[in-house]
Amino acid sequence: MPIDIQLKPVEQLLFRGEIVAVGRFRCDATHPLFRDSGPCSHHTFVFPRTITRIHHLGGPSFVGEPGRVAFYNQHQLYTRTKINDVDASDWFTIADDVLLEMIREHDPAASPRQPFRIAEGVSDAQSFLEQRRLFDALDGVVRASGAPQRRAGGAYHFDALTIEESVLGLLRRVVRAAYDARPRALRVSSRHADSVEHARRIIAAHPAENVSLRSLARACGQSPFQLCRVFRARTGETITRYRHGLRLSLALERLRDSSIDLSELALELGYSSHSHFTFAFRRHFGITPRQFRASV
Structure with a gap:
């Protein structure tokens, strides 16, 4: 039987199979459910499309942003x-038995009630690009399909084997990366971890701005040297690389609009020219912005 999915008013189900369900969450900051949309209905992986600060009650706070993945237990x-005016994200739910088997490869102490003992992780560029293409392909079929193809629960019919195998492969890579990074993050003190999260919030709120290292460090209560050190120790990347990754991940959403000029988009994202943007995009994703736009 397909997974039992309980949707909130700000969610839409795109696919539901026996092992995997895929949906979207779109909530404007003015919506009553924005601040608190209630407990998570399922064990869920979430790939943000916009930037929002998330606080797990009784747990950590972090910036949910493109290029990262958040983990929610049921x-x-x-x-x-609020950071952006809307919280937009793509979510994936996996059958409990399959999820627990996947997680226990990396965390033998994972339990059925709490399979995730981490709140977030980084999605590598290729996994992020694959996730976006997979989701947008599902979304495109849903938008183009007529009512006769609807299934019970509001989802649509797809080749379940292909979709579920693709999702399991994608999420296994994301989980492995998140758990591989866990020991590194735990070595950073809570005070320094808070400074890193504050730096992320500042950059995420204005990703196109070329903030200076000294002013960023001052805002975080650290020396420039110390902030660079603890940022890399906690995240595994430099502040500059983090900012590039965020800008380029945000670019994927903007590139879906064919009316946006690439030179204008480059300047909007904080790059000095079209060529600078194209070089950074190709180095990050392995393709050019024009090639990505042609594929969506």
């Missing part, structure tokens, strides 16, 4: 704080 309570 019944998890959490709240949001």
Whole structure:
């Protein structure tokens, strides 16, 4: 039987199979459910499209942003704080038995009630690009399909084997990367971890701005040297690389609009020219912005 999915008013189901369900969450900051949309209905992986601060009640706060993945256990309570005007994300739910088997490869202590003992992780560029293409392909079929193809629960019919195998492969890579990074993150003190998260919030709120290292460090209560050190120790990347990754991940959403000029988009994202943007995009994703736009 297909997974039992309980949708909130700000969610749409795109696919539901026996092992995997895929849906979208879109909530404007003015919506009553923005700050608190209630407990998570399922064990869920979430890939943000916009930038929002998330606080797990009884747990950590972090910036949910493109290029990262958030993990929610069923019944998890959490709240949001506005950074962008809308919280937009793509979510994936996996059958409990399959999820637990996947997680226990990396965390033998994972339990059926709490399979995720981490709140977030980094998605490598290729996995992020694959996730976006997979989701947008599903979304495109849903938008183009007529009512006769609807299934019970509001989802649509696809080749379930292909979709479920693709999702399991994608999420296994994301989980492996998140758990591989866990020991590194735990070595950073809570005070320094808070400084890193504050730096992320500042950059995420204005990713196109070329903030100076000294002013960023001052805002985080650290020396420039110390902030660079603890940022890399916690995230595994430099501040500059983090900012590039965020800008380029945000670019994927903007590139879906064919009316946006690439030179204008480059300047909007904080790059000095079209060529600079194209070089950074190709180095990050392995293709040019024009090639990505042609594929969506």
